[in-house]
Amino acid sequence: NREWHLLSRPVGWPKPEDFALVETEVPTPREGQVLVRNKYLSVDPYMRGRMSAAKSYTAPFELGKVMQGGAVGEVIESNAEGIAAGDHVLHFFGWREYAVMDAKHAVKVDPEAAPLSTYLGVLGMTGLTAYAGLLRTASFKEGDVVFVSGAAGAVGSQVGQIAKLKGASRVIGSAGSDEKVKLLVEEYGFDAAFNYKNGAVSDQLREAAPDGIDVYFDNVGGDHLEAAIGSLREGGRIAVCGMISVYNNTEPAPGPKNLARLIQTRGRIEGFLVGDHYDLQPQFVQEVGPWVASGQLKYRETVVEGIENNLEAFLGVLRGDNTGKMIVKL
Ligand code: NDP
Numbered sequence: 001n002r003e004w005h006l007l008s009r010p011v012g013w014p015k016p017e018d019f020a021l022v023e024t025e026v027p028t029p030r031e032g033q034v035l036v037r038n039k040y041l042s043v044d045p046y047m048r049g050r051m052s053a054a055k056s057y058t059a060p061f062e063l064g065k066v067m068q069g070g071a072v073g074e075v076i077e078s079n080a081e082g083i084a085a086g087d088h089v090l091h092f093f094g095w096r097e098y099a100v101m102d103a104k105h106a107v108k109v110d111p112e113a114a115p116l117s118t119y120l121g122v123l124g125m126t127g128l129t130a131y132a133g134l135l136r137t138a139s140f141k142e143g144d145v146v147f148v149s150g151a152a153g154a155v156g157s158q159v160g161q162i163a164k165l166k167g168a169s170r171v172i173g174s175a176g177s178d179e180k181v182k183l184l185v186e187e188y189g190f191d192a193a194f195n196y197k198n199g200a201v202s203d204q205l206r207e208a209a210p211d212g213i214d215v216y217f218d219n220v221g222g223d224h225l226e227a228a229i230g231s232l233r234e235g236g237r238i239a240v241c242g243m244i245s246v247y248n249n250t251e252p253a254p255g256p257k258n259l260a261r262l263i264q265t266r267g268r269i270e271g272f273l274v275g276d277h278y279d280l281q282p283q284f285v286q287e288v289g290p291w292v293a294s295g296q297l298k299y300r301e302t303v304v305e306g307i308e309n310n311l312e313a314f315l316g317v318l319r320g321d322n323t324g325k326m327i328v329k330l
Helices: 046-050 116-120 125-137 154-165 178-186 201-208 222-231 261-265 274-294 307-319
Strands: 002-006 019-023 033-042 071-078 088-091 098-102 107-109 145-148 170-175 192-195 213-218 232-240 268-271 301-305 325-329
Touching: 002 307, 019 307, 033 088, 033 116, 071 116, 088 116, 116 325, 125 154, 125 213, 125 232, 125 274, 145 154, 154 170, 154 213, 154 274, 170 178, 170 201, 178 192, 192 201, 201 222, 213 222, 222 232, 222 261, 232 261, 301 307, 307 325
Parallel strands: 145 170, 145 213, 170 192, 213 232, 232 268, 301 325
Antiparallel strands: 002 019, 033 071, 033 098, 033 325, 071 088, 088 107
16 A cells, blocks of 8 residues: 655645655454445645644644545445445545555545546536635525636636526636636636636736626635725625735735625625535535536546656646646546
C-alpha cells in the first residue's frame, strides 16, 4: 500500500518536500469494517486549507500521517453487515491505495448507474456545491443574469449550466485560458465568457454584462469579487463558495474597495459550505442526474493516472491544469 503523508506545513505554494509517498502494509479490517481498494481519488482546492495549521471548519491534516480526501473504490474484504466484497463505495479515505474503515463511513454507489468517477464530481460533492450554492445561497430565480468565476472548473461549469437549464436570462463565465473560454460558450452554452488573464476583470465583465448581474457565484475572490460587486444590480446576491486566488497567499489579501455598493443595491454577500446542505442531496440527484444522463448538462474530467501523481494532480488544480473535475485514477 502506498499513501501520501504531509511532512511539513507548506508556506505559500506547496513544495514536493512538504510531502512523501510512503509504503505501508495493507491494513486488515476488524469487525464492522471493510477493506477498500481505491479506484478514483479526488483532489480539491480545499485540501490546501487542511495543509495549514489554521483553525477552520475541518481539522488540519496531521503531520507525518496520511492525508484524507474523497475516494471511490471496490470493497475487497468485508466484516460488516450490508456491504459485501465486490461492492463499490464512496468514502473519505483518499490519498492512498488501500483503506480500512468502519462500514458507517462507506456509502455504496452503483457503477452501473454512472461512471464511478462522477460520484466525486458532477454527481458528487462538487455538483452539490454548485446546486446548493446557486439555488439556496444565491437564491437563484428564473430571469437572473448570472456570473460565475472558475467557470471551466468542476463547480463553476455546473453552476453555469444549471443556471441556464433553470431559466437564467444570461450566464457569463470567466476562466484562465482561451480554450476554456471557448468550451464555455461552444459546449456548455454560456452566453458570454472571458479569459481573466487577458485584461481587467471589471472591464471584461462590464462588456459581457452591460446591464449588470443579479447573481455572482464566487470561486476565486480578489479582483473577481470586486468586479462582481461593481456590476451588481439592485437586489443582487453573491454566493461565496471559494477564493482560490488567495489560498497560497502568505499575507491576508486586501478586501474589495467597493463594498459600499451593497448599500445602494441592497446587495447580499454570503458564504456557504456544502457540508451544511446535504439535505438537498436527494433533490440534487433527482434533478441533475437525468440532465447528466441525457447530456443536457455536460461535464469534463481531467484524469491523472497513478498514486505517484496524486500530489502533482493536486498542485495542478491550484494552477488551473484541469478542465472540469480533477480525478486521480489508480
Ligand atoms: P476547480 O475544478 O474549479 O479547479 C480550480 C480552478 O481554479 C483551476 O482549474 C483554475 O482554473 C482556477 N484558478 C486557480 N487559481 C486561480 C486564480 N488565481 N484566479 C482565478 N482562477 C484560478 O475546483 P473546484 O470546482 O473543486 O472548486 C472551485 C472553488 O470552489 C474553489 O475555490 C473551492 O475551494 C470551492 N469549493 C467550495 C466548497 C464549499 O463548500 N464552499 C466546496 C467545493 C469547492 P483557471 O484555468 O480558470 O484559472
